[in-house]
Amino acid sequence: MNPQNPHDPPDPHDLEHRLRAALHMESARINPRERRTEILAMTRQTRQETKSAQPRRRWLIPAAAAASVALIGAAVWGVSNAGGSQPLTPAATATSTPAPTTAPTAALPAVPPSRSAPSGSPSATSNGKLGGATSQVALVSLPAYFVGANMPAGNTFGLYREFVRTAVPAGATQARKARAAVAIAMSAAPFTTTTPFLKPWTGTSVTNVTISPGRITITLSGPGAPGLTAAQTRLAVQQLVWTAQAAVGQGNIPVKFLVTNGTVKLFGTYPTSQTYNRPPAALQYEVLAPIWVTSPVQNQVFPAGPVVAAGQSCAFEGTTAWQLKKGGAVAKSGSTLASSGCPTRGTWQVKLGALGTGSYTFRMYEVSMKDGTVIAEVSRPFTVR
Numbered sequence: 001m002n003p004q005n006p007h008d009p010p011d012p013h014d015l016e017h018r019l020r021a022a023l024h025m026e027s028a029r030i031n032p033r034e035r036r037t038e039i040l041a042m043t044r045q046t047r048q049e050t051k052s053a054q055p056r057r058r059w060l061i062p063a064a065a066a067a068s069v070a071l072i073g074a075a076v077w078g079v080s081n082a083g084g085s086q087p088l089t090p091a092a093t094a095t096s097t098p099a100p101t102t103a104p105t106a107a108l109p110a111v112p113p114s115r116s117a118p119s120g121s122p123s124a125t126s127n128g129k130l131g132g133a134t135s136q137v138a139l140v141s142l143p144a145y146f147v148g149a150n151m152p153a154g155n156t157f158g159l160y161r162e163f164v165r166t167a168v169p170a171g172a173t174q175a176r177k178a179r180a181a182v183a184i185a186m187s188a189a190p191f192t193t194t195t196p197f198l199k200p201w202t203g204t205s206v207t208n209v210t211i212s213p214g215r216i217t218i219t220l221s222g223p224g225a226p227g228l229t230a231a232q233t234r235l236a237v238q239q240l241v242w243t244a245q246a247a248v249g250q251g252n253i254p255v256k257f258l259v260t261n262g263t264v265k266l267f268g269t270y271p272t273s274q275t276y277n278r279p280p281a282a283l284q285y286e287v288l289a290p291i292w293v294t295s296p297v298q299n300q301v302f303p304a305g306p307v308v309a310a311g312q313s314c315a316f317e318g319t320t321a322w323q324l325k326k327g328g329a330v331a332k333s334g335s336t337l338a339s340s341g342c343p344t345r346g347t348w349q350v351k352l353g354a355l356g357t358g359s360y361t362f363r364m365y366e367v368s369m370k371d372g373t374v375i376a377e378v379s380r381p382f383t384v385r
Contacts, residue, residue, distance in 0.1 A: 136170035143246040146188055146197040147235045150289055151365075151377040157198070157235055158289030159242060163297075164190065178247035179209035185243040194298055200228050200236035200267075207260060214246050215275065216224040216255045223263040233267040238287050241276050252278050255370065265267060285314045285343045289376070291364050296382035304357055304384055310348040314342040315366045315376070322350055325361040355384045 145159045164184050168177060186201035204222040211217075218240060224233065254275035257266060264272050279287060293311040293376045296302070313320050316342035324332040331355070338346030352362070365377040 046136050063130060071372070082241045088244050103156045137167050138170045138172070138360045140168055140172075140177065142166050142177060142184065142225045143243065144181050144185040145239045145242040145246070146191065146195075147200060147232065147239055148195065148197045148289060149209070151289075151374060152196070157232060159235060159287055160195075160197070160289050160292060161241055161242075161246075162191065174248050174250075175209050175368050178211070178216070178244050180205055181243050181247035182206045182209060182240055185239055185281050186192060191298070198228075198230055198232060198236075200225050200239075211248060211253075213249075214253065216248060216253050217258060218244060218255060219258045219260060220266075223259055223265065224267045226267075228267065230269070233269060235287065237266060237270050238278070242278060242287075245278065282343060284345065288314070288345065289378075290314050290342075290366060291320065291376050291378045293362065293364055296362060298380060300380075300382045302355070302382060302384045305354050307355050307382075307384065308349065308381075309352055309362050310380075311364060312345055312347050312365075314345045316369055317341045318346050318348075320348065320364055320366050322365070323363045324352055325363065326358055331360075357384050359383050 025059065033048065043123065046273045141163045142165075143161055144164050145161050148155055148160045150158055155291075164181075166180050166184060168180050172180075174357055183206050186204065186206060188197045188199050191197050192199075201220075202225040204220055204224055206218060207221055208219040210219075224236060228236070240257075245252055254276045254277050257270075257272045259266075259272060270276070278284065291313045292310065293309065295308065295310045309316065309322070315338065318338035319335060322336045323330050334350070336348045336350050338348040340346035350362075350364075359381065360383070361379055361381045363377065363379045365374050367373070368375045
């Protein structure tokens with residue numbers, strides 16, 4: 001073989017030959033032997049030493065156990081020379097139990113209309129005598145819709161939602177609660193002296209409310225009061241539809257009306273032979289009042305400190321203005337932007353800051369972009385103590 005020039009690249013065949021020879025010599029020196037028994041003995045000894053170790057050295061236990069497992073695994077692999085991963089057991093998948101559906105509620109016998117509880121009454125169950133018998137009475141907060149002007153002395157109207165604390169029998173069904181809510185909406189109680197809500201159902205009472213799959217049935221004693229405009233009677237029907245659906249709490253279930261005296265049309269216009277429902281979301285601005293103030297509620301009492309006003313609106317580009325009055329004078333004012341503009345109804349919030357003790361009025365209103373006049377307005381008196 002000719003000597004290789006040091007400037008020439010190495011011969012790959014010669015390099016491979018020398019590597020094979022070196023590996024062969026090194027492997028010949030290895031004398032494999034069975035060490036499983038020895039390693040297991042070492043593991044037992046390690047466990048005994050671990051048990052007798054002082055408490056301050058307990059942190060070594062996991063490390064020793066992990067090392068032993070690693071040694072055993074390495075020994076088994078070396079003796080059997082078998083590799084490969086073990087299949088993993090899939091984790092159990094949690095399943096949810098479907099919520100029980102609400103069973104249809106049977107018709108209830110006629111009882112006197114519910115009484116509105118004072119706004120400051122606690123939510124509790126108490127004993128009371130009704131008709132000479134002792135029964136359990138619960139105070140619950142029921143949603144009710146009212147027909148009101150969109151601004152003081154205005155000639156346009158919409159529905160306002162209020163939550164009214166009302167006495168009902170303890171454990172009352174949804175149908176019984178719906179009946180109480182409808183009675184509140186029809187009487188406009190307790191807002192007859194504080195808010196100028198209309199009373200389109202004067203002379204008419206609710207005698208029953210039943211719930212069946214896919215329908216709420218409201219039984220009335222009469223067809224409604226005379227002398228109202230077409231817009232007002234339309235809102236009066238919607239008033240009872242929205243109230244019953246909200247009190248039942250099962251979505252927009254169609255509502256059917258029955259009149260005990262045999263009248264077949266409400267207000268002489270709306271047939272009792274058909275069902276009624278809320279308009280679609282895109283058209284609800286035609287029914288609901290443009291501005292709601294959900295906090296503060298009428299005559300609410302706050303502790304001294306930060307007060308936040310909140311509500312809903314359907315205003316041009318979602319913009320409304322507000323004022324905070326104290327003693328008849330404007331203490332603060334500004335404007336706010338709702339989460340969306342009309343025709344989509346949005347929510348808004350106004351941080352009034354820390355307020356001292358006293359009587360206040362929060363006013364929210366919308367100004368016409370055309371001529372700057374006020375086109376919608378709501379005011380809420382409240383107190384800070």
